[in-house]
Amino acid sequence: MFEEFLKKIENYKQIAVFSHIRPDGDCIGSQIALCIWLEKNGFDVRSFNDDDLPPNLVWLPEFYPVTKPSEEDVTECDLAILVDGNATHRFGKIDEWYRKFKLPLMMIDHHPDPENQFDVMISVPEASSTCELIYKLYVEHEPGQLCEKAAKALYTGIITDTGSLQFDSVTPETVEIVADLLRIGKFKPNEIIEKIYSNKSLKQYRLLSRALSTIELYENNQVAVMSVTQQMMDETGTTNVDTEGFVNYPLSIQGVKAAIIFKDLADDGIKMSLRSRSDVNVNLWARELDGGGHQKAAGAWHPGPLEKAIRETVEIGRKQLNKVEKTAST
């Protein structure tokens, strides 16, 4: 899988590794494990993200620092590697800088339908996570280099991107990889699970309680919609990052095939997260709104206002549901 990557990377020395904006466990985990790998193999490595980390992941960069990039940082590098995203616009300022400085790009990712922007592309949509791919890089190249820190970072990404090994992207091989990571990393699952999931604040639950009361069902109770407004966040002293995981509540209502959380972020517009637990393809759904993601988890933006965003998005979903029903009856 990494043959071309391993050959071409030898042409570079100063490597910048980027993870996508509004970072999650998989992008930061894969970034850190990749940086450790690059450093062990003699490269000068810098690790960048434009955004702050969500509070449940701030412990991860203890294994390898992740900083905000400046234009100057980027001019000092001769290659950029982008992890866990398939288009440069998902990575913030590097989208502009790589064009300006004609910086070669490599990507390692598991989202479907990548943009044709990369000099080397490791794109495996069936992989559970980008962390699973970085694990394979270690195994293919030199398994002995997989250290405790990298194992913990990779474990974090696989767990967070698979809903704790619950999604149907999980294969027997994914579980074998997790077992190997536990062995190599010499840790127990709860050491990391507690950091990721058991550090909620009371104000986050106050926001959740407001959000739960907004849930509405559409399309014969097959689509569930939850919304969060700027006012709710202001009144509970929370921000967008505190809504992490909220969409799983409407998604787990009996009979619901897809759920969407709409976050009305004042001046920025409406950010939505779409989730499916059926044949409804939310990647296609989000793409109709200029967003994207995976078949079962995707995101997009709408200029608003909120009611219009909900109406138009549900309308697009109706087409998706009809398509699934038609396929099922043929």
Ligand code: 5GP
């Ligand atoms: P989340 O809903 O957790 O923000 O994102 C779910 C998935 O959709 C992730 O794989 C993420 O990369 C993708 N995604 C989220 N928001 C956007 C967006 O605005 N545009 C695109 N292209 N993908 C998105």
Ligand code: MN
């Ligand atoms: Mn991912």
